[in-house]
Amino acid sequence: MILDIVLFVLGLIFILIAGELFTNGIEAIGDKLNLSKNFTGSVLAAVGTALPETILPIIAVLFFAETGHEIGVGAILGAPFMLSTLAFPLVGLTIITASLMKKRNFSINIEENGIRRDLAFFLFAYTVALFIVPFENYPVKIITAVFLLSLYIFYVYLTLKSDSEGMEEVEHLYFAPKSENPSLFIMIFQTVFALVLMIGGAHIFVEGIKEISLKFGFSPLLFSLLVAPIATELPEKINSVLWTWRGKDTLAIGNISGAMVFQSTIPVSFGILFTQWNIEGLALISGIFAVVAASFVMVLSFASKKLIPIGLSIGIIFYLVYLYMVLTQNGIMN
Incomplete structure (x- = not known):
């Protein structure tokens, strides 16, 4: 158990350091390329910070047979769940805390069209994946997977073409602290290094928390849905x-x-094509x-910038309710 705790803490430290390096590198690249x-x-x-939780289900499904399929599906479903019910609330609560400490305004400073588009x-893609795909009809699964891939390409195109403000003044690159104009190569190198550290830290973190969690009797699917994404989604949360x-x-x-x-x-x-994709019970x-x-955030984005932090924070309620349901089903809170 002590080794598991050490792995847990070590992985978390790696992810925290990687998060700081990554945000610094991404800002520098965006500024260098004059991106919005x-x-x-x-x-x-x-996309960069989504790599750890994308790699995990692919490895699980391709190399670990039936149990791997459960872990893969759980990890795929766990990522959107954690982002909407834990990552969004962390941002909302950060805004609330910082405003109470007089560190910033309570009103959020975002481009509403961007978050509404996202x-x-x-909401459209995930609803299709959850409720429309007939898991026993493989031709329809292929069509659906191709449609979702095309949808993401279209999304990237719209984001690139949309009106948006330029990058704000960025901090000095950590890998070139004395340079006023570091090369694009060193920026990319720092960002890739951060991603590698991030992925390594996430895997160490998962290994530690996995052993701790399995002692409580979690099923592979529920473990991967509820526990593993906490580690793999940490880059987004920290950044x-x-x-x-x-x-x-x-x-x-x-x-x-x-x-x-x-x-x-x-x-x-990937999950639709390479697993049964029979989403039911707690997974559904x-x-x-x-x-x-996510719908709460969308609705409040049309109301007021001062209400968006509240909308972001509401998701924590769903996370806590879901956590209670999982613990109850596994007999931990009975």
């Missing part, structure tokens, strides 16, 4: 909290909402909770 804040946050940062794509604390809300929200679009199209397409409930939590 929307594209930098919703595509570059989102959430609209997510977004750092950006939010610094008042860079468009990057913070785009990092999460863009990852939600990615997770509801790319990994889901997690998907419903993710859709409802």
Whole structure:
């Protein structure tokens, strides 16, 4: 048990360091290439930090037979669930905390069209994946997977072409602290290094928390749905909290909402094609909770920028309810 706790803490430290390096590198690249804040946050940062939780189900499904399929499906479903019910609330609560400490304004500073576009794509794609795919009809599964992949390509195109503000002044690159204009190569190298450290840290973290969690009798699917994504989604959470604390809300929200679009199209397409994709029980409930939590943010984005932090925070209720349901079903809270 002591070794498991050490792995847990060590993995968390690696992820925290990687998150700081990654946000710094992504900001520098976005500024260097004159990319908008929307594209930098919703595509570059989102895809980069989504890699750990994308790799996990692919490895599980391809190399670990039936149990691997359960872990894979759980990890695929767990990512959108964690993003909408844990990552969004962390940003909302960070805004609330920082405003109470007089570190920033309570009103969120985002481009509403960007978050609405992201959430609209997510809600549509994830609803199709959860409720429309007949898991026994393979030709329809192929068509659905191709459709979702095409949908993500269309989303990237719209994000690149959409109106958005340019990058704000960025901090010095950690790998070139004395250079006013570091090369694109060193920026990319720092970002890739951060991703490698992030993935390694996530795997160490998962290994530690896996052994601890299995002692409580979690099934492979529920473990991968509820526990593993906490580690694999940490990059988004850490990056977004750092950006939010610094008042860079468009990057913070785009990092999460863009990852939600990615997770509801790319990994889901893989799951539809290579697993039975028979979503039911607590797995289905997690998907419903993710859709409802994201819908709250979407609705409040049309009301007021001062209400969006509250909408972001509401998702934590669904996470706690779901956690209670899982613990109860596994007899831990009986």
